[in-house]
Amino acid sequence: MSGKVSKNNVVGFTYTLQDSNGVLLDQSEDEALEYLQGHQNIVPGLESALEGLSVGDKQVVVVLPEEGYGLWEQDLIQPFPRDAFPDDLELYVGLELETESGHGPIVLRVQEIQEDQVMMDANHPLAGETLHFSVEIKSVRPATPEEIEHGHVHSKGHHHH
Numbered sequence: 001m002s003g004k005v006s007k008n009n010v011v012g013f014t015y016t017l018q019d020s021n022g023v024l025l026d027q028s029e030d031e032a033l034e035y036l037q038g039h040q041n042i043v044p045g046l047e048s049a050l051e052g053l054s055v056g057d058k059q060v061v062v063v064l065p066e067e068g069y070g071l072w073e074q075d076l077i078q079p080f081p082r083d084a085f086p087d088d089l090e091l092y093v094g095l096e097l098e099t100e101s102g103h104g105p106i107v108l109r110v111q112e113i114q115e116d117q118v119m120m121d122a123n124h125p126l127a128g129e130t131l132h133f134s135v136e137i138k139s140v141r142p143a144t145p146e147e148i149e150h151g152h153v154h155s156k157g158h159h160h161h
């Protein structure tokens with residue numbers, strides 16, 4: 001079954017992701033990545049660019065930060081007191097720690113270690129980046145009612161919630 005990419009279809013695609021300098025940031029595994037179109041499973045700029053494509057289509061998609069992982073915001077760098085961290089935790093710049101926020105878990109990165117406080121950066125690692133995707137559509141199928149209700153793909157056998 002291969003229609004066009006449209007809302008409530010499960011779309012399988014392979015991709016590479018480069019930054020504006022052509023540095024490879026990410027790429028799909030051997031198997032195509034599946035997502036549910038129209039449910040914000042992927043960044044908005046990519047989702048809207050894939051709308052209407054068919055299996056076999058290849059597309060280069062340039063996504064600005066506003067339509068990607070957002071702009072880099074100074075306000076998202078916040079100080080935490082040193083004693084907020086466990087004694088046995090070895091802190092280093094770039095260390096990523098997951099913490100609970102009011103909106104679910106978020107990842108904070110150690111940006112700078114000072115004498116009695118640690119600056120933690122909550123920006124997405126790709127915030128501020130213009131994303132250069134090169135994608136190929138591998139499969140399109142209608143989602144099941146359960147997938148549409150949940151807003152994500154259930155791959156064979158297991159779904160993670």
Ligand SMILES: [Zn+2]
Binds near residue numbers: 147152159
């Ligand atoms: Zn589910």
